Amino acid sequence: MPTSTGPVEVIEVEDLVVRYGDLVAVDGVSFTARAGEVTVVLGPNGAGKTSTVEHLEGYRPAAAGRARVLGLDPQRDHHQLVRRVGVMLQEGGIQPAIRPREVLRQYAGFFPDPLDVDELLDSVGLTERAGTTVRRLSGGERQRLSLALALIGRPEVVVLDEPTAGIDLEGRERIRSILEGLRTSGTGVLVTTHDLDEAERFADHVVVIDRGRVVAAGSLADLTSERSTTLGFRSHDPVDVETLGRAMAADARSTGNGAYEVDLPAEPQHIARLSTWLAEQGVAATEIRAGGSRLEDVYRDLVTGAERRDEA
Amino acid sequence: MSAYRAQVRTELALASRQGEQLLVSLGIPLLVLTFFSLVEVVPVPTADPVDYVAPATLALAVVSTAMVSLGIGTGFDRQYGVLKRLGATPLGTGRWIAAKTTLVVLTELVQLVVLVGVAAALGWRPPVAGWPAALAGLTLGTLAFAGIGLLLAGTLPGLVTLAVTNGIYLVLLLTGGVIVPVEELPGPLATVSRLLPAAALVEVTTESLVAGGSVGTWAWVTLTAWAVAAPLAAARCFRWE
Structure with missing residues (x-):
């Protein structure tokens, strides 16, 4: 909870690297989580979320970088932290x-x-x-x-790895309200999820990671506020972004996977001009839309990228 | 309530729910004791079979509890992530080991009381002077077999631990001198058997608890070696997840 001395950082991660043999699961991740806030680590499966939180829980050593939980070292000060940190593993742990x-x-x-x-x-x-x-x-x-096991000892920090995986709607609602209660009581909460909606529901602060790196981070408000400043579309046909930029008199770029954006508000006249230009160029757009949130854009590209890697 | 007491209470509650473990730790030793005491199917060195079979089943009881039950219980705890999860609590390894030890010792005490009681009813009258050596042997045996059980539990998946410990139990039951004295086994098998902890433990209990018996030095050497080596190997190789 923000106090007169300002928000208290309960988790600090700096350039953390976690390796399993030659495999680099976490590749220089940095973020902080504060008391009285819910920090969500969002990323597709295999992004390095569990490896990151398991370092914070004392299970995995860091190959490089450092992390502090309540100012303590997760491995060296493990015996002190287990009294003050509540943990929920991704699966199992109960007879x-x-x-x-x-x-x-x-x-x-x-x-x-x-x-x-x-x-x-x-x-x-x-x-x-x-x-x-x-x-x-x-x-x-x-x-x-x-x-419940994570909460029983009245922890100052709670680390929950995919708490809503496989849970029904009512369960989600309960978990959301419990997280709300923890936030109010000043507990620091770190939650991992691969579900964007979940992140938007719970988070004060979001850290998006992919392939072991942070690709976006900020308050939920920051990450969702750019809603109308860009105009996006998708197309299977190649688009010359330079020509497009000149035609629209604004910066245009490809954001990968056949997605493009133009730095113009999604107003009717801009949408009309874009459609006309696309038609003139013989480009079939599958979707023209207001930019959407940056979080959504970043995350959708990550997930499609991760799925493509899984298929490969 | 202290962390240790909370853990012991949970271990006892779970152990009492495992019917098949109760069968291995009490049912089979009792069956062996009564059957082979009453029916002379195999040659034993004592005039009354119960004088050999009773102390041998005490050894068997230790194998079942320290290796089979402890190994299987711990193996599944590990497979289910229970040990990993406990690692994030203030319980700590020391108190976890203390709680497991308490469970093993309590189970063995129950086995001892039941088996000695039934054996007495079957006419067993062991020399009182033999008990200190026998109990020392059972303690060393507990260390050796707990070490083996934990070594398996800490390195193999739960189901494999279950299969392997039960398999070893059966092999030791047949070749460890419990039913058939080691002297009656074919030469090479007897030699191998004497290097294993079961035959050594049976030698210690049967020779201590029979009038005029004497424990072969080989048995103390073998048993002590296993009691030191097995727990050390377990501590070295045990993986928590």
Whole structure:
């Protein structure tokens, strides 16, 4: 929460590199996350999100760069951080034969001043499933149990790796409201997701990463404010951006994957002029639109790029 | 509640829910004890079969708990990411090991009480003076077999650990002197068997707990070597995820 001394940085990552043998999973990532804010690390599968958070959780050593959580080193000061940081792994971590109330009581025993188990069960919506073995819970119920385990010790920082993966709409809504509560109470929250809508729903601050690098970062407002300053279109036909720029009397560029943009507001006269020019050039545009948010543009290109790499 | 107590309580609750583990740790030793005490199918060196079979099943009980149950439980904990997740809590490795040790020791105490009780009902009257050596042997055996169980659990997938520990259990049951004394095995097999911890542990318990018995030095040497080497190997090779 912003105080008179300003926002407190609870996570600082500087030029972090994480390697698995020859594979570079995280290649110089830098960002910060603050108390009382939800910071979302957004990226396609395989972007390096989990490797980044697992370094912060103390599981993976850094090959280069550094990270601080609450001013401490995730590996060297691990035994201090485990008392103050709540963690939700991407998957697993809970015995299938155990029951939600049992595992919450177990974890409650690890912390000096845990939350009340029954209240926590209630807030994640698992009261009625508290006595059912984890094996019989749905994917979404397991995710909510896993979230509850992250919160039981009243952490100052919460690190959640894909908390809404495989979760239903009601579950998402609960998680959103829990994150809202954490933000209000001044907890620093770091969430990873590959889902753009999720990021837009939760985030105060977004860090977009791809192939181990930060490709965009900023407040959600910054990343979505450029809505009407560009005019975009897509085409399978080649477009000469220089000619286009001259015709439109504005900067024009290709943004890759057959997408182009012109630095003009998406006003009717500009759209009409663009359509006319495209028609004259014999270019079939599949889509003409107002620029959309920068976040959306950046992210859509990343995901299509990642899918293309997967196919290759 | 302390972290250690919270962990022990969870381990006990989960262990009590594993029916098949209870079968391996109590059912099979009890079956071996009663069947081979009452039916003389294999030659044993004592006049009354129970005098050999009872201390041998105590050794078997240690193998089942320290290696099979601990190995399988830990192997699946690791496979399910439970160990990884616990690594992000204040529990810590030390208290985790203490909790697992408590579980093993408590299980072995229950096994000891039940097996000694049933054996006594079958007429077993071991010399009291033999107990210190027998208990020392069972302790060394626990270290050796827990080391083997954790080495497997920390390096193999859960299901493979399950198969391998049960397989080793069966092989040791047959070749470790539990049912058939090592002396009765074909020469080369007997030699190999004496280098393995099961036969050594059986030698220690059967010779300590029979009137006029004496434990071969080889058994203490083999057993101690395994009790040191296996936990060290496990500590060195164990991967948490």
